[in-house]
Amino acid sequence: MKRTELPAAGMDPDKVAHAMDAMRADDAPWYGPRRFIGGSYYGGDEVQRVADRASQDYQHYNALYAGKVFPSLVRYEREVVDILLSLLHAPQTASGCVTSGGTESLLLAVKTARDWAAAERSATRLPATTPEIVVSHAAHPGFDKAAHLLGMRSIRVPENREYRADVGAMAQAITSNTVMLAASAPSYPYGVTDPIEELAELARTYELWLHVDACHGGFVLPFARKLGQPVPVFDFAVPGVTSISVDVHKLGYANKGVSVLLLRDEALSGFQEYRFTNWPAGAYRTAAVSGSRSAGGLASAWAVMQFLGEAGYCEIVKNIIGTRDKLVAGIGRIADLQVRGKPDAYLVAFGSAGYDSHAVADGMEDRDWVMNRLRDPPSLHLFLDRSHSESIDLFLADLQQVMDDVRSGRRRARPADAVYAV
Numbered sequence: 001m002k003r004t005e006l007p008a009a010g011m012d013p014d015k016v017a018h019a020m021d022a023m024r025a026d027d028a029p030w031y032g033p034r035r036f037i038g039g040s041y042y043g044g045d046e047v048q049r050v051a052d053r054a055s056q057d058y059q060h061y062n063a064l065y066a067g068k069v070f071p072s073l074v075r076y077e078r079e080v081v082d083i084l085l086s087l088l089h090a091p092q093t094a095s096g097c098v099t100s101g102g103t104e105s106l107l108l109a110v111k112t113a114r115d116w117a118a119a120e121r122s123a124t125r126l127p128a129t130t131p132e133i134v135v136s137h138a139a140h141p142g143f144d145k146a147a148h149l150l151g152m153r154s155i156r157v158p159e160n161r162e163y164r165a166d167v168g169a170m171a172q173a174i175t176s177n178t179v180m181l182a183a184s185a186p187s188y189p190y191g192v193t194d195p196i197e198e199l200a201e202l203a204r205t206y207e208l209w210l211h212v213d214a215c216h217g218g219f220v221l222p223f224a225r226k227l228g229q230p231v232p233v234f235d236f237a238v239p240g241v242t243s244i245s246v247d248v249h250k251l252g253y254a255n256k257g258v259s260v261l262l263l264r265d266e267a268l269s270g271f272q273e274y275r276f277t278n279w280p281a282g283a284y285r286t287a288a289v290s291g292s293r294s295a296g297g298l299a300s301a302w303a304v305m306q307f308l309g310e311a312g313y314c315e316i317v318k319n320i321i322g323t324r325d326k327l328v329a330g331i332g333r334i335a336d337l338q339v340r341g342k343p344d345a346y347l348v349a350f351g352s353a354g355y356d357s358h359a360v361a362d363g364m365e366d367r368d369w370v371m372n373r374l375r376d377p378p379s380l381h382l383f384l385d386r387s388h389s390e391s392i393d394l395f396l397a398d399l400q401q402v403m404d405d406v407r408s409g410r411r412r413a414r415p416a417d418a419v420y421a422v
């Protein structure tokens, strides 16, 4: 195959734009009322404008040099972190930093826990030979990726019948090598929050680090609680929660490249940082993994948080939770379908016990609905956003008809596996 080469002569900017239009001809739209796969998050046209403007203004600022030449970036980061610490009931001792996304936040949490355990755990316990993390089956693969990259081992434990972490099974998986328990608020597959109080008690008993992955819930659950919704406890108000990750580029509506890792105690950040001094160019000290990176995402995070404020986030959460409740109630009215667990945020998984759930997904896709699937148990998986309040009735009407087709045998599943990301 011929390798692509740099064009000999440069191209006119209009031609470049035209070529790019052609390149993206097959891409799906990044949001829309018939699309339920998340990945990019739509907070409304105005939110987008605010985020894009801030991103553009800071696109060429290198966040690696924040502490040296761009004091505004230090302020944006401190304020974004502070706002989240307040929302999540962090004590005065807490601190945090901005990372490039949920995966990096999880990686840093696992690394910090590993180094903390090696240095600080009570003298009565030998250091772990291969440090282990105990992770509920529904938690994000970012935990396993972190363990893999850090020379650790992740032990996955099946969740309970409510699709939440099974505390008894997690307790049984703890060994002398365990340094961390991982919890989700909520998990991606089922959208349900793990029993954080019970896991925190387990963590305290065994002197373990408890990380709560609130990459999805961090910007939803606090506002849902303010709206009077029944919301499980999941944050620093629970003694024993050591760290929390929150993705601002998900339901905080920042542009891509912004998550936050929060630590209960600033003293723990020494286990997170990397320092190198033996270099002609001078001191090198970073809290996160990447070196040079655009400050565009960080600027958009700060801008959107100022633009929306508490009232703006509450309004969005109210809208989407209303859609979720309509969806859950509607699915409950369709015979042979059931929602998996009790979703706390915007992620809803559902399927059939007696019929092939992937045949239902095929039928919905043939009617131009775009969604994900779960493997275990076979399910349809929806990520709701603001644009779905206008389409959910139609979705439920189509779902009823597709289910009738599946039940009568008119529709059978095409061979397909669930894919999260490749």
Ligand SMILES: Cc1ncc(COP(=O)(O)O)c(C=O)c1O
Pocket (backbone or CB within 6 Å): 100, 101, 102, 103, 104, 106, 140, 142, 184, 186, 187, 188, 213, 215, 216, 247, 259
């Ligand atoms: C619960 C959860 N945690 C972490 C992540 C990783 O986030 P990112 O894709 O920003 O790295 C995701 C991604 O969807 C997630 O669903």
